[in-house]
Amino acid sequence: MTSGSAYLDIDAYACCIAYAELLNHQGVEARAVSSAPLNASISRTVLGWQSSLDDYRPRAGDEFVLVDVSDYHHFDPVVVLDQVVEVIDHHPGFESYWAQKLGSAADILPIGAAATQIFQRWEAADLLPLISEQSAALLATAILDNTLNFTGQLTTQSDIRAYDVLARRAKLAEDWPERYFSECQASIESDLIGALAADMKRLQAESNLPQVFAQMTVWDAAALIRTHRSTISHWLAAQGGDWLLNVISIRECKSYFLAEPLVSQQKLSHLLPIEWQAGTAVLERSLLRKELLRLGLARISVADAMPQIARS
Ligand SMILES: [Mn+2]
Incomplete structure (x- = not known):
């Protein structure tokens, strides 16, 4: 097991x-x-x-x-x-x-x-x-x-x-x-880098999602980003030039995204109706990485289907 x-x-x-x-x-x-x-x-x-x-x-x-x-x-x-x-x-x-x-x-x-x-x-x-x-x-x-x-x-x-x-x-x-969820937030905040590293995935280069994709689920995401933004950005930028953090806020049922590279922001804007402001964007519902992967896969399969339709 x-x-x-x-x-x-x-x-x-x-x-x-x-x-x-x-x-x-x-x-x-x-x-x-x-x-x-x-x-x-x-x-x-x-x-x-x-x-x-x-x-x-x-x-x-x-x-x-x-x-x-x-x-x-x-x-x-x-x-x-x-x-x-x-x-x-x-x-x-x-x-x-x-x-x-x-x-x-x-x-x-x-x-x-x-x-x-x-x-x-x-x-x-x-x-x-x-x-x-x-x-x-x-x-x-x-x-x-x-x-x-x-x-x-x-x-x-x-x-x-x-x-x-x-x-x-x-x-x-x-x-x-x-x-x-408050306990989870407390344990994340007590070792922020450890929490980022432990919940980060590297996606394939050809993926239509950011390659470095970190995620955390907390009670109050706005407070976490307000307090720890520079530490988070600094560490993620050191992992690669295409990165995203998804902070799920249980209290508000929203997802807060943090991404400073333009390429990462664009990838996400392609899949979701969000607006970036100074490296952050808020989605009015909570969204998991595996849901985003599903959205990404759906887009790939649509793109793959297109030429076949054109040929037939
Ligand atoms: Mn699971």
Whole structure:
């Protein structure tokens, strides 16, 4: 049971732990394994739940289940590609590769959180009464985080229902969403560069999105940018000449973009109705990097289709 290489967010972390727990109940020996650093979405309280990854090093002959990742460029280095037996993910782009390789053992869906898919596995196995309070709390919080408190575009009814059931099992407080996202902001602000580095993706040069793409989810994005803008810009500019930071503001349900290179601003203006002012732009809804990737892919496929239409 493992996930991506760059960093582990709460969705990947929760899925590894909770799916390993389910498989062990089903008599399949499984370990939750990752060699990636944890990012700020695994907040102080979450770490205090005393549920963690297993201290285990994969051996020759082990099989791998991937959760919350399907792009084989970004696997945890412990993974042996040919020994992957199952993929559970909600990122776009590699659906047909895995469908061909694994058939129905590839479960890649446009859904708010991979944690919802893991919840569905527990439910389908009729074992939900056995889920530990920690795993229920982890999965519920992963759903909150990845759906942006249910405001993200990919949020589905299944995510909402999974949260309700899991939050009740885990006895989470009513104000847990606000407390959780405020905690994430505090941990980001206590190590801003670390948080940027941990949640940054490098996209292919031919991508129609900025090549250096950092993202963070906080309670109050305007305050974060006001206080830390020069530190952020300085560090991102050192990573390359085409960069963007997406700060998702849960309190206001908006996305704040920070990009100083003109080329990066233009790429984003191509995909979204935004106006840049001195390197920042605000979108009146919260938008995730994977939603932007989806928009970018849609534009590529439209562009690819054009010449064919012209020829026929
Ligand atoms: Mn996820």
